[in-house]
Amino acid sequence: MLPSRAGLGLKPEHFRNILESGPDIGFFEVHAENYMVPGGPMHHYLGKIREHYPLSLHGVGLSIGADAPLDKTHLDALAVLIDRYAPQVFSEHLAWSSHGDFFLNDLLPLPYTATTLNRVCDHIDQVQTHLGCRMLLENPATYLEFSTSTLSETDFISEVIRRTGCGLLLDVNNAYVSCINHHREPGAYIRALPLDRAEQIHLGGFASQADANGDPLLIDSHSAPVAQDVWALYTEVLEQMGPTATLIERDNDIPPFDVLLAEVNLADSYLVEAGGQRE
Amino acid sequence: MSKSKISQSEITETNTSRTMTAAAMALALGSAISIAAVPDVAHAEGMEKCYGVSLAGKNDCAAGPGTTCAGTSTIDYQGNAWTLVPKGTCEETASPTSPTGFGQLEAFEEK
Amino acid sequence: MSEQTVFASALLDPAQPCPDGLRAWNGSDPNQRFAVYRNNIVVSLIDALAATFPVCQQLVGEAFFRAMARVFVVAQPPRSQILTFYGREFPAFIDTFSPASSVPYLADVARLERLRLDAFHSADVEPLGTEDITGVLSAPPRLPGLRMDIHPSVAVLQSRFAVFSLWAAHQQADPGLARVDPLQPETVLVLRSGLEVQCIDIAEATGVFMDRLIQKETLSQAEQDAKACEPGFDLVAALTLLLRWQIITSLYPGDEHGQLD
Known part of the structure; x- marks a missing residue:
């Protein structure tokens, strides 16, 4: 388990700074695919940082929602990383990103039906068996819905978690973005998820655009600070769940390290308010 | 492998002066070992120029930055509608463009 | 579908x-x-x-x-x-x-940048120490047939264009590109030393020599091929490059015909 602290997405730009200054951060999270390389600085720095901090391994390329078998080579590469770095947690997305021979490098949406439910559960069973550990499944940020869906997203996720025994990675920003995009109430959406199975929270920033009707269309860009509405939702979530490991994500327009550290500290202060303990 | 062995023996038989003896090779390696033991000689002579590389991680789970339309344009990559010419530091080199280059007329005319 | x-x-x-x-x-x-x-x-x-x-x-x-x-x-x-x-x-x-x-030189500059990234992420393999290399001097007859493993980061790019000068100019605030003649052929050695990727401007014959060693040819064969490329090939300088950058990871002494023991 990760500590009930705030953590930060680890960016190569900050490797040296972290090793030199040893900031008081609860954990770091890395995107697994960036470390699926034979050797060199990525492994050098991650190994050093892992000596001092808990680690969350977050996959972005497994394509659990694909209508094709999982890529065994990719599962093997994940197993190698888990063996090498012993992360406290491994998580992936409710989405697909590979099709045929190609990797599309986006977290693409799927309809929620009995068929896709069976497939996602099969895939998660395979992942957990292959890796020998439970995984956390992250709720997606989506921009469209499928008219063929017969289940709500929250029912779909709840059923996947019930059947496979996996945990929930609650991305509060994704919940907010999707709810605005699909005209739902974010608080109600989150309450409909199995929060007792949530072991980690993600917080990130979004970009605001408009759809063809001029209604808001939020993009999960990870390019901005966490929005006020999302912080508000987060404090509500903590009231329901109690202190839970919380990641600050920033992947685009990465600011100086101190700016991210301030966001981490803010999340930590909410965690303390919610009854969490800082060392 | 067999090919290289043949060419080696041919050279040895027909032109011994081109084949280094083991002794000469040992001498060369010995010299190299002593030169390499002295730091930075080569740098001082300007033989080597070195630069680091910046770190980067390319996979992430964020959406692409910018606007929704940046990835959806159809016009600018259809071959018959290509209107761009290289306009970067290549224009500063001694011979910025080859005389056969596609689009080089506009580039030259602008100079 | x-x-x-x-x-x-x-x-x-x-x-x-x-x-x-x-x-x-x-x-x-x-x-x-x-x-x-x-x-x-x-x-x-x-x-x-x-x-x-x-x-x-x-x-x-x-x-x-x-x-x-x-x-x-x-x-x-x-x-x-x-x-x-x-x-x-x-x-x-x-x-x-x-x-x-x-x-016309754009593709070769791209090749160099791609090689640099591959070198950056290549496997970590410990280089041989000076003692191991000095050791082969104790049996000079086995030197011509010597083969070696070169560090996995090492690659040679031989170009018809001034690929090193063009690339290097862009590493500085003021590229000074007017002084670069892109049509001058250049050969570049790419390697990772510690955590840093290096580009080294080398003679074409030195590039041939390195390439043959990477291909597991014997020292003698590599030297001959380099001389065939440029009669003035400087073996001492090329060996110094190998040693200074510590890119030899294994040595396999052989006899003068290149046969392994």
């Missing part, structure tokens, strides 16, 4: 309408929302290429580079989930991309 097949093919072809069965709560045109996914894929892959080939982007300018990268992305999307490996085919694509033909 499966739902995801239709979805995927529409993603990479903006001329296609978005797939049937997609909807928005307000009944708005789903094409505009689908465009978010198109944008994410194309822009993120162009960004990945721009990160791998920064000097190429400087050479032709951002607008041209991104437009060229877009053609490549749509024609050859990645096959690996590991984006740092994306773009191995980009230099060959540039060779065939006619709008870039006025910058």
